[in-house]
Amino acid sequence: xxxxxxxxxxxxxxxxxxxxxxxxxxxxxxxxxxxxxxxxxxxxxxxxxxxxxxxxxxxxxxxxxxxxxxxxxxxxxxxxxxxxxxxxxxxxxxxxxxxxxxxxxxxxxxxxxxxxxxxxxxxxxxxxxxxxxxxxxxxxxxxxxxxxxxxxxxxxxxxxxxxxxxxxxxxxxxxxxxxxxxxxxxxxxxxxxxxxxxxxxxxxxxxxxxxxxxxxxxxxxxxxxxxxxxxxxxxxxxxxxxxxxxxxxxxxxxxxxxxxxxxxxxxxxxxxxxxxxxxxxxxxxxxxxxxxxxxxxxxx
Numbered sequence: 314x315x316x317x318x319x320x321x322x323x324x325x326x327x328x329x330x331x332x333x334x335x336x337x338x339x340x341x342x343x344x345x346x347x348x349x350x351x352x353x354x355x356x357x358x359x360x361x362x363x364x365x366x367x368x369x370x371x372x373x374x375x376x377x378x379x380x381x382x383x384x385x386x387x388x389x390x391x392x393x394x395x396x397x398x399x400x401x402x403x404x405x406x407x408x409x410x411x412x413x414x415x416x417x418x419x420x421x422x423x424x425x426x427x428x429x430x431x432x433x434x435x436x437x438x439x440x441x442x443x444x445x446x447x448x449x450x451x452x453x454x455x456x457x458x459x460x461x462x463x464x465x466x467x468x469x470x471x472x473x474x475x476x477x478x479x480x481x482x483x484x485x486x487x488x489x490x491x492x493x494x495x496x497x498x499x500x501x502x503x504x505x506x507x508x509x510x511x512x513x514x515x516x517x518x519x520x521x522x523x524x525x526x527x528x529x530x531x532x533x534x535x536x537x538x539x540x541x542x543x544x545x546x547x548x549x550x551x552x553x554x555x556x557x558x559x560x561x562x563x564x565x566x567x568x569x570x571x572x573x574x575x576x577x578x579x580x581x582x583x584x585x586x587x588x589x590x591x592x593x594x595x596x597x598x599x600x601x602x603x604x605x606x607x608x609x610x611x612x613x
Contacts, residue, residue: 314515315346315390319353324396326605328403334358336379339367340372344562366440370476370489373460377467377475382540388465393421394462398510402464407506409450412502413494414463415458416510418442428521437518438526454498460490462512480536488536495543523582530586534593541594553598558562564590 315337327333335357337350341364350361364375377385386402388394395401405414418441418546420427436442440459473496476489497504519525541554549556565587572581 316349318388318393319350319357319359319392321393322441323356325394325399326396328400331399331403331516333381333399334360334381335377336360336362338362338364338372338376338379340369341367344403347587368478370478370480373489374478376469380467383467384464385467385470387460387462388512389461389514390416391517392461393513393515395511395513398512401507401510401544405505405510406466407447408448409503409505411450411466411505412469412550413463414498414505414507414510415442415464416506416512417444417508418459418462418512418514420487421513421515421520423517424521427516428523430523430582432583433522434579434583438529439520440514444506444508446508449505451504451506454495456506456508457491457494461514461583462510463490464510469497469502472502473497477539481538487533488540491540492543495540526586527589530589531593534590535597538594538597539589545609552595554594559591565591 319335319337322335325333336354337346337359339346339361347361350359353359360379362379363373364372367572373387384406386399402416405411420439420441437457442458442462444456473493477492480487480489480492481596490525494504541558551559565584568580569584569588572578572584
């Protein structure tokens, strides 16, 4: 995939007066990552950086430290930005005086179509996002983008900190971008959605199964717990989790049972994953570090 993505990046159009560098952060891979990246260096301004500590947050923070630019744009090794991606991101920064910009992420299904149980509610699980065709400042702090299509000013990192190191480790990791958005909103910075800055995200067949998402949801519970523990101190809790969060899961239980009765596969599976997450959260409460430790590390 890295080979395909870097070959695709030769189509990127760099606006006049803009200097582009492409950082490939090798997170201690055991394959031929460096050789693949070097192969494309004759056609792209590629620089390879090694981050030996495993975990996506460690890799992203290494990228931030190494980057020379005033604006840092993220995409992944399984994603294909449109040729005008850079220009559209930069345009959004200028138009809205933005601190953080995220764009539309559309799927490239390996099987040519989504699984039968897929519906709009599952978009976030596949790191897909489409908030319509209007470029705008986001006022709702519950709206999140994904690192697969995200750009930020370097001085934003200086203000709110880098990616948390207690999130984004392990094969079922995730949530480091959600935490970044939460801190951005909490600091009152300008967050912008720019739909014309578009990336197409490759979804392999191996990640289009119910089995994968059951495992992914369970494995990601510790990270989700840390995000929930970012809630303000005054938010009422019951058995260690916010009460509003537990009320939602009563709705998911009703939705799960209703979906079974009505033979609605998409609704049933969506609610099933939410219930798996709830059990995983309580399991994590019993087996992982205290909220005080997590809060202490939030600024790392």
